[in-house]
Amino acid sequence: MSGGYFLGVDGGGSKTAYVVLDGEGRTVAESIGPSCYYFAAGIDLLERVLGEGLAEITAKAGITPAELDHAFFGLPGYGEASADIPLLDDIAGRLLGHERFAVDNDVVSGWAGALAGADGINVVAGTGSIAYGEHLGLAHRAGGWSELFGDEGSAYWVAIQGLNAFGRMSDGRLPRGPLHGLLAERVGITSDLDMVGTIVDRWGGRRAEIARLSGTVVEAADAGDAEAGSILHAAGQELVRLVQACRDRLGYRDGEEVAVSYSGGMFTAPSFLSTFHEALRTAGPEYRLHTPVHGPAVGSALYAMKLHGAGLPSPLPGSVPTSKER
Numbered sequence: 001m002s003g004g005y006f007l008g009v010d011g012g013g014s015k016t017a018y019v020v021l022d023g024e025g026r027t028v029a030e031s032i033g034p035s036c037y038y039f040a041a042g043i044d045l046l047e048r049v050l051g052e053g054l055a056e057i058t059a060k061a062g063i064t065p066a067e068l069d070h071a072f073f074g075l076p077g078y079g080e081a082s083a084d085i086p087l088l089d090d091i092a093g094r095l096l097g098h099e100r101f102a103v104d105n106d107v108v109s110g111w112a113g114a115l116a117g118a119d120g121i122n123v124v125a126g127t128g129s130i131a132y133g134e135h136l137g138l139a140h141r142a143g144g145w146s147e148l149f150g151d152e153g154s155a156y157w158v159a160i161q162g163l164n165a166f167g168r169m170s171d172g173r174l175p176r177g178p179l180h181g182l183l184a185e186r187v188g189i190t191s192d193l194d195m196v197g198t199i200v201d202r203w204g205g206r207r208a209e210i211a212r213l214s215g216t217v218v219e220a221a222d223a224g225d226a227e228a229g230s231i232l233h234a235a236g237q238e239l240v241r242l243v244q245a246c247r248d249r250l251g252y253r254d255g256e257e258v259a260v261s262y263s264g265g266m267f268t269a270p271s272f273l274s275t276f277h278e279a280l281r282t283a284g285p286e287y288r289l290h291t292p293v294h295g296p297a298v299g300s301a302l303y304a305m306k307l308h309g310a311g312l313p314s315p316l317p318g319s320v321p322t323s324k325e326r
Contacts, residue, residue: 004310005063007071008300009050010109011036013127013208016049017297018057020068021305025313029060030297037076043084046075047091054095070308071101072300074109080144102307106296107132107141110263113299114292117312120259121246122292123239125266125276127211129154131242135250142245147207153238155214155266156207161231162217163210166195169227179220179228186216218269232272236279244283252286261290 004023009016016036020028033053038046050073058065073092079085092103111122111132121133128151130144147156166183168174170192184190187198203209220228247258260280267273280287294302302312 004069004308005061005067006301006304006308006310007054007057007068008109008297008302008304009053009071009073009075010296010300011073011075011106013037013076016053017295018053019297019301020057020061020063021298021301023069023305023310025302025305027298029057029062031057031060039077039081043087043091046088047095050091051095065096066098068096068098069100069310070304071096072109072304072307073101073103074106074296074300074303075103076106078103078105080105100308102304105132105141107144108303109296109300111261111299112303112306113294113296114261114263115259115290116293117299117302117306118259120261120290121243121250122261122263123243124264125154125235125239125262126264127151127155127208129157129239129242129264131239131246133243133246133250135252138250140246140249142242142249153235153242153266155211155264157238158217158231158235158266159210159213161234162213162220162228163195163199165227165231166192170195174227177220177225177227178223179217179225182216182220182223183213186213214266215269218272222271232275233279235266236272236276239276240279240283243280243287255286258287259290260287261292263292263296 006021008019012035014035016033019030022028034049036046036049054065075088078088089103092101093099107124107130110124114122119135121131123131128144128147131142133140143150151157162179162183165174166180169176169180187195189195189198217228217231221232243260252258277289280289305312
């Protein structure tokens with residue numbers, strides 16, 4: 001591989017991560033800055049955050065933006081407001097001072113990191129859910145339609161299903177299992193109807209706070225709660241549908257192996273990863289689940305290398321062992 005410097009930027013709802021790799025794929029510098037998510041605060045926020053972050057990461061790397069061979073900005077919400085796309089591209093170009101860059105949705109960063117830039121599909125199950133894949137020059141995204149009418153299989157979706165089950169258990173429409181008591185304890189209520197006041201009024205229906213209750217649903221499933229187990233099973237199937245939608249659009253031949261990886265907080269629970277793995281195996285023998293190689297910030301830098309035509313340093317990740325192989 002040749003020398004050079006490649007910048008990766010992974011924007012997010014809570015932070016923005018920056019990485020510079022050299023031409024061998026080695027980390028030269030990395031830094032963390034505030035979120036560049038601009039939908040509520042305005043596009044000026046994004047320019048300020050990226051400007052400060054670019055100045056910091058290049059200083060750490062001991063280079064100037066002009067010395068970057070290529071850069072990739074993975075930004076949250078990119079492509080979801082068409083009128084903003086030229087503005088976002090212009091901001092990146094002005095900050096760098098050259099045109100050796102690309103901007104896209106941060107789901108691309110997650111894919112590039114998880115599969116080290118190799119063809120395949122990455123599915124994200126964090127607060128929201130989305131899948132993205134590339135194969136033989138084709139790219140496709142599925143999901144990411146927001147918690148209002150999408151995000152099936154996400155932490156928010158799992159939490160909402162769990163709260164629904166709590167209400168039905170309280171009413172007597174479902175047998176009362178461990179989920180009921182665990183949710184009440186987690187939220188801090190002693191009267192069931194206080195769940196409404198807490199979630200709707202005190203929490204204000206905040207997406208991130210509700211999504212954290214997904215961990216309680218996982219805990220209940222691990223404790224043998226049948227309804228919680230069914231919720232996680234349904235979540236795994238929804239995520240597999242995202243993978244299948246990508247596969248269908250990416251031109252895979254019948255029987256051709258499809259590399260699949262994953263990212264997001266839901267997969268940090270071993271039982272949920274196993275549930276997803278089983279759903280993927282049921283969907284067909286062509287799907288091969290791989291442990292993620294890198295995080296999305298490194299993924300952004302690897303994608304910059306790929307766009308530049310540089311060779312990628314990392315091999316395809318190892319496969320996740322099945323229950324029989326463990």
